[in-house]
Amino acid sequence: MKKFLKIYHGSANFCSKERGCGSNQYQSISNIHKYLFLIVFMVIQIGASNAQILDNYIKEAVENNLGLQASFKQYQVSLEKVNQVSLDNPQLNIGIYTRPMELLMGNQRAEASIMQMFPWFGMLKTQKDEATLMAEAQYEAFREERNRLVFQVKDTYFQLLQLQHTIDITQENLEILKVLEELAIVRYQGGNTSGTVSSLSKVLGNSNPSSGATAQSDGMNMAGSSSSSAPMGQNTAGNGMNSMPSSSGKLTDVLRLQVQIKALESELSQLEVNKRPLVTKFNQLIGRERNEDVEIAAQENLTNINGWEEVYLDSILLNNPMLMMLEKESLAYRKQAEMAKLEGSPMLGAGLNYMVFSPRPESGMIGGMDGMEYMPSGMGNNMVMPMVSMTLPIYRKKYKSMQSEAILWMESSQKQKIELENLLATEFETISTSIKDSERKLKLLEEQIELMQQTLEISVTSYSSEGSSMEEIFSIQRELLDFKLEKLTTEIERQVAIARLESLIGI
Incomplete structure (x- = not known):
């Protein structure tokens, strides 16, 4: 696996070493996007420096995900095609005569020839450039697969984060209801409610000194009113019929709170059950056992991208893997058009022909049959014959x-690239607008939560002195819970949008 990571990190430099295969415009674009990429990457790293847990999971996913490893193997396969560009193998022909061929220069015993064909000038370089560009296009496909994996890891992690924080918020709300239950019981029993009101302030996390002073003051008044009303309690004790309606109403508040507590406890159990499929999915993405525990950050730090909208858009248009893949495919198809043109040129061949002769013995008689049957001895020297050959590509329609096919593919890739640029620009505007709306909404929700917490504390203090009803407290408590859950949902949606934005950049 370490070897895979070493190759994975080193492969990013492959394209830069092979830039000779592309055009000058392609080289200038590459130089520009390198610096812009570094700027954006530093900004994102600053915003994500506190998300160490998520960074570790992403690193683990890149190391262990089998799908990503398969995609990287495909890139390595395409690299090997660059090394496969070479001359055709030379052709060797050997012939041995079963009976010597009697020729004037001797008896020919065997013949051997070797021929090497050479493509037209520039053909090999063009083929290597085309294979290199196709390998670079495959690398961009690998980058796209990696970015998709990273986004899936982030998205699933944020879903787990939202679920865990929902559990925390529900648990806090459960504690609030338990304090309210204690308050209702104390009030039903006619005891001192100042301590319960103080406990509620701690649960709400309200650090406003004036609120605390108010609660303490109200508690003191409650204590005074309780002590001063003791004689009234004694008087009403003698008349049970007069005190029954009030006690019955307070007992109803207790029972209603207990019903709410039971419902929240059941909801907490269901939320814990809902975590299991997400944990399984997350472990599968990072290549671990499905039942392993997943560490969730106690508090999520929001990534700040304000002021970098233009940089993000420019970086997307220069670094998006799919755009880069289409760009390199277009250049590769241009090379294929050049290859088709060169294939229509003749191929040249050079070789040698070696003929093996043996001396011929003298035979026949001089003068016999006018000397026609006489064959002198001698000769038998081997012969070497240089040869050249050339193909004749006369069938021009094929080439x-x-x-034309390569040119049409090139034009198709260029149009796809333009279409994708428009789609990415539109998607960027949509995501950017969503992020800005989330930021405005978060600011509003924070103010609303703070006000609702103060309202709830005031209502509870008023309830302790019989100034408000439990129904009013229930309504405020539900609104507070809704605001907290909505704030959590908005934060997660913002983080997912930023993660999507980062995946478009192609980091």
Whole structure:
């Protein structure tokens, strides 16, 4: 796995070493996007420096995810095709005569020839450039797969984060209801409610000194009123019929709170059950056992991207893997058109022909049959014959069709690239607007939560002195819970939007 990471990090430099295969415009674009990429990457790293837990999970996913490893293997396969560009193998022919061929220069016993064909000038370089560009396009496909994996890890992690924080908020709300239950019981029993009101202030986390003073003051008044009303309690004790309605109403508040507590406890149990499929999915993404525990941050630090909208958009248009893949495919198809044109040129061949002869013995008689049957002895020297050859590509229709095909593919890639740029720009505007709306909404929700907490504390203090009803407290408590859950949902939606934005950049 370490070897995989080493190759994975080193492969990013492959394209820069092979830039000779592209155009000058392609080189200038690459130089520009390197610096812009570094700027954006530093900004994102600053915003994500506190998300160490998530960073570790992303690193683990990149190391262990089998799908990503398979995609990287495909990139390595495409790299090997660059090394496969070479001359055709030379052709060797050997022939041995079963009976010597009697020739004037001797008896020919065998013949051997070797021939090497050479493509037209520039053909090998063009083929290597085309294979290199296709390998670079495959690398961009690998980057896209990696970015998709990173986004899935982030999205699933944020879902777990939202679920865990929902559990925390529900648990806090449960504690509030338990304090209210204690308050209702104390009030039903006619005891001192100042301590219970103080406990509620701690649960709400209200650090406003004036609120605390008010609660303490109200508690003191409650204590005074309780002590001063003791004689009234004694008087009403003698008349049970007069005190029954009030006690019955307070007991109803207790029972209603207990019903709410039971409902929240059941909801907490269901939320814990809902975590299991998410944990399984998350472990599968990072390549671990499905039942392993997942560490969730206690508090999520929001990534800040304010003021970098233009940089993000420019970086997307220069670094998006799919755009880069289409750009390199377009250049590769241009090379294929050049290859088709070169294939229509003749191929040249050079070789040698070696003929093996043996001396011929003298035979026949001089003068016999006018000397026609006489064959002198001698000769038998081996012969070497240089040879050249050339193909004749006279069927031009095939090569013109191949060239037109490559040009059409190139034009198709260029149009796809333009279409994708428009779609990415639209998606960027949508995501950017969503992030800005989330930020405005978060600011509003924070103010609303603070006000609702103060309202709840005041209502509870008023309830302790019989100035408000439990129904009013229930309504405020539900609104406070809704605001907290809505704030959590908005924060998670913002983080997911930023994660999507980062995946478009192609980090």
